[in-house]
Amino acid sequence: MHLSPDEIIYWQLGWIKLNATIVFTWLIMLGLGLGSLLITRHLSTTHERSRWQNLLEIIVTNIVSQIEEVGLPKPRYYLGFLGTLFLFVASSALCTILPGFEPPTGSLSTTTALALCVFVVVPFFGIREQGIKAYLSSYTKPTIIMLPFNLISELSRTLALAVRLFGNMMSGAMILAILLTITPFIFPIVMTLLGLLTGMVQAYIFSILAAVYIAAAARTTARTTPTSS
Amino acid sequence: MLIDWFTVGAQVLNFIILVWLMKRFLYHPILNAIDAREKKIADELARADKISREASEAKVSFDDKNRALLQQREQLLSEATDAAKSERQRLMAEARENAAALEAKQQRALQNKMQALQESVRNTARKEIFAIAEKALRDLAAVDIESQMVAVFAKQLRDMDEEQKSALHAAFTLSTKQDPDSTHPEHPTSLIKVISSNALPAEQKNTITQTLNNFLGENNQLIFEQSPDLVGGIELSANGFKVGWSIAEYLHTLEAAVTDDITNHLDRARIEQQTLAISSSEENPKPEEKPKPETNVSNSTS
Numbered sequence: 001m002h003l004s005p006d007e008i009i010y011w012q013l014g015w016i017k018l019n020a021t022i023v024f025t026w027l028i029m030l031g032l033g034l035g036s037l038l039i040t041r042h043l044s045t046t047h048e049r050s051r052w053q054n055l056l057e058i059i060v061t062n063i064v065s066q067i068e069e070v071g072l073p074k075p076r077y078y079l080g081f082l083g084t085l086f087l088f089v090a091s092s093a094l095c096t097i098l099p100g101f102e103p104p105t106g107s108l109s110t111t112t113a114l115a116l117c118v119f120v121v122v123p124f125f126g127i128r129e130q131g132i133k134a135y136l137s138s139y140t141k142p143t144i145i146m147l148p149f150n151l152i153s154e155l156s157r158t159l160a161l162a163v164r165l166f167g168n169m170m171s172g173a174m175i176l177a178i179l180l181t182i183t184p185f186i187f188p189i190v191m192t193l194l195g196l197l198t199g200m201v202q203a204y205i206f207s208i209l210a211a212v213y214i215a216a217a218a219r220t221t222a223r224t225t226p227t228s229s
Numbered sequence: 230m231l232i233d234w235f236t237v238g239a240q241v242l243n244f245i246i247l248v249w250l251m252k253r254f255l256y257h258p259i260l261n262a263i264d265a266r267e268k269k270i271a272d273e274l275a276r277a278d279k280i281s282r283e284a285s286e287a288k289v290s291f292d293d294k295n296r297a298l299l300q301q302r303e304q305l306l307s308e309a310t311d312a313a314k315s316e317r318q319r320l321m322a323e324a325r326e327n328a329a330a331l332e333a334k335q336q337r338a339l340q341n342k343m344q345a346l347q348e349s350v351r352n353t354a355r356k357e358i359f360a361i362a363e364k365a366l367r368d369l370a371a372v373d374i375e376s377q378m379v380a381v382f383a384k385q386l387r388d389m390d391e392e393q394k395s396a397l398h399a400a401f402t403l404s405t406k407q408d409p410d411s412t413h414p415e416h417p418t419s420l421i422k423v424i425s426s427n428a429l430p431a432e433q434k435n436t437i438t439q440t441l442n443n444f445l446g447e448n449n450q451l452i453f454e455q456s457p458d459l460v461g462g463i464e465l466s467a468n469g470f471k472v473g474w475s476i477a478e479y480l481h482t483l484e485a486a487v488t489d490d491i492t493n494h495l496d497r498a499r500i501e502q503q504t505l506a507i508s509s510s511e512e513n514p515k516p517e518e519k520p521k522p523e524t525n526v527s528n529s530t531s
Binding site: 004025081 | 239243248250255256261262
């Protein structure tokens with residue numbers, strides 16, 4: 001019984017190790033990249049197009065519309081980061097139906113890495129949108145007293161992101177493993193379906209929260225610009 | 230420790246690579262394809278809109294042209310109708326004039342013919358009647374008609390009433406005054422022409438001379454002349470004043486009767502022809518001459 005795929009180590013050289021998290025991440029990357037490459041190799045710009053192209057267009061346009069609904073004015077600009085977050089987490093959850101697959105998002109290292117990415121990207125987009133001074137001054141809003149609380153909020157939400165996704169994914173895999181040992185075969189199937197649903201919801205929550213954080217950082221500009229003008 | 234920082238770093242790197250992969254192989258191609266399709270659709274819609282606008286403009290233009298053509302056609306039709314109407318009226322007037330001229334010409338020709346016929350009938354009748362009467366009287370009653378006519382002429386003069394005599398006398402004396410050849414102005418002589426159809430014998434001349442002398446006095450100069458137009462009679466003529474006694478009066482009556490008969494016959498023929506023409510036109514009435522239903526209704530209700 002492994003609590004995290006990190007514990008499954010295939011190869012190790014000193015502190016460098018090749019565990020299941022990294023390997024299954026590579027598999028997901030390979031699947032997503034190869035699938036995209038194969039499908040987008042012959043894209044049609046006419047009304048007649050393949051089913052796979054239709055599927056990808058539906059996914060991409062829905063992600064774009066979701067980002068737009070969150071309140072980001074240029075959704076395509078954030079599509080690379082937010083879309084990839086969603087696709088990676090969703091793919092990890094989706095692949096849990098494959099026997100022997102260890103979801104990389106079930107590893108706290110992976111969720112921490114993703115949360116750290118969000119933690120870095122939010123100020124990056126905030127500074128890019130409104131400048132470093134304006135962005136940093138947003139931590140002192142509404143008063144300077146709020147600065148430590150804002151900093152704690154920044155850190156805690158990053159931690160929350162990581163732990164929420166890890167907890168959900170790890171618990172799903174854990175419950176499945178436990179049920180496999182103590183219950184008949186039908187319960188693990190039901191729980192797999194439940195875990196699939198939970199994984200998709202978590203992918204949505206993770207990417208939407210990231211979008212909301214970015215929007216909160218970028219929207220400061222929109223809120224302050226009219227007052228300053 | 231659940232967090233392996235090497236794995237965290239590797240996953241961050243993996244995620245960055247995945248972002249690049251997705252951008253390179255998924256987002257850009259798909260979004261470009263969507264943009265291209267949307268642009269194509271927008272272009273097609275714009276083109277369709279342009280075509281629709283052009284079609285509507287063409288339709289408006291076509292409608293305008295059609296309307297103008299209809300108006301032109303109506304105008305041309307109206308002008309042609311008016312021209313045809315005026316031409317018809319002109320032709321009708323011309324035909325009427327021609328018909329009237331022809332009718333007048335025919336009338337004149339008919340009148341001339343009738344006059345010639347009347348003249349011929351008159352002359353022939355005059356001669357024939359006189360010849361028949363003379364022959365009949367001579368054969369049946371052994372009467373010389375000319376001598377009897379002279380005698381009757383003399384008797385007529387004698388039997389004139391006073392009023393007639395004075396009028397005749399005044400006329401003949403007036404003719405005497407105007408006679409430039411008069412040798413006795415204090416006793417004017419009357420120059421009187423006695424016209425007969427045949428040469429009168431001396432006895433009859435004497436009878437006429439005596440009768441006129443008794444009637445007008447002694448100073449009368451008689452000139453006896455013959456006129457083939459005067460059939461069977463005697464005529465006294467002095468300065469336009471005439472006293473005739475001939476068969477011509479009877480012939481005038483006969484001529485009038487014959488003329489009336491011919492005229493009546495011709496009038497009947499003309500009336501029959503006109504009746505025939507009217508009945509044929511009623512059998513094939515013109516469209517505008519058809520009785521209108523509204524008129525009938527109003528007549529019937531009224």
